[in-house]
Amino acid sequence: MSLLRTRAAVAPLRRRFDDSLTALPSVDALVAVERPEEPMHCLRPAAIAEAAAGFVAGFPGEVLYAVKCNPEPAVLRAVWEGGVRHFDCASANEVALVRAMFPEAGIHFMHPIKARGAIRAAWGEHGVRDFVLDSAAELRKILAEIGAEGQDCAAEGLGLFIRLAMPKGTAMLDLSGKFGAEAAEAAALLRAARPHAARLGLCFHVGSQMMDPLAWRQAMALAGEVIREAGVRVEVIDVGGGFPVAYPGIEPPPLGAFFAEIEASFEALALPGVTLWAEPGRALVAGGGSVVVQVQGRRGRDLYLNDGVYGALSDAGVPGFTFPVRLIRPEGPAPAAQEADFVFFGPTCDSADRMKGPFPLPEDVQEGDWIEIGQLGAYGACLRTAFNGFDRARLVEVRDRPMLEADAEVSLAA
């Protein structure tokens, strides 16, 4: 996406309820009282903590939360509450945010091409020791910026992770086009990095919302070949993120099926002394966020809303994700029993600000009604822009369950 989406250009989400409130309100109660005319982001801290705890309990290794997916402090707190103690950061700002909130957290700088100043700040100010790279140039950059000339980086605890390129896969959001070293180069980088590293790892990302557990088996087999070819000791295989969640009409296999595939394919490599890591984003937080929007106009089956693809609904635009929706009408006539399929339009003047859905709602939905749009905890609020002056949104914490439940197997594992 070529749009510039700087968070600093956007009004901060304003929190309305304080942590000390144990009995959080429901979404419906808030809408009835507040009648919000700005998009209202509804965070479900209990649901996020539960999803995080389920992942930590089920995954056969260390779990790093991918902060970019939703860096809201309340989300980070909920993920921590669920037992996650490690964070995958990609920028100096993410590193500083996590360090300020959790002095004892493990922070891992998992972006393969970093700003020099970001490396210096992470290493020198925030105690980050793990860095990803996918080229010899980045290895030189990291070693130069942590002042490695003439000093023993391994003794200082440096961790170096080689990002392995993946073939273009079947993920709903393909990530193969940008980062990663091909197998032969990855093996050469493992050898080059080994003398500098206290901890050496190989990592990959199969693509976001990857529905097929076999994608990890194939990636694991490739990782095993690269490690054998490199002929050096490796301490970590990091299987990345990409674990899927439910969306309307999309039911992924339970997370346990992914964990089983990862564990079995890892054991088949028979690599003693190697630890598994994962970097889930979406799977921990998608169900924990929704946005309540207001209908500002209706033309036929087109609904004009106060939020859209330049707001929290980016993935409903070109990527074409559908999200669960429900009508909220605190007073007035009961909604029609009959449903119809609607198309959404956002508030900006760009005709690309259109979400084709379809979104099924009572057929009498009208101006002034509210709609709650669910499964937006991942890649929702963090992609907001200030385009066209629509930069205001509120953040509230609610007690509601996710609008689509996470798979039962892993929830029970918690």
Ligand SMILES: *Cc1c(COP(=O)(O)O)cnc(C)c1O
């Ligand atoms: C985005 C990203 C993640 C998280 O991906 P999800 O699909 O949200 O799980 C993890 N690791 C890296 C390197 C990423 O870029």
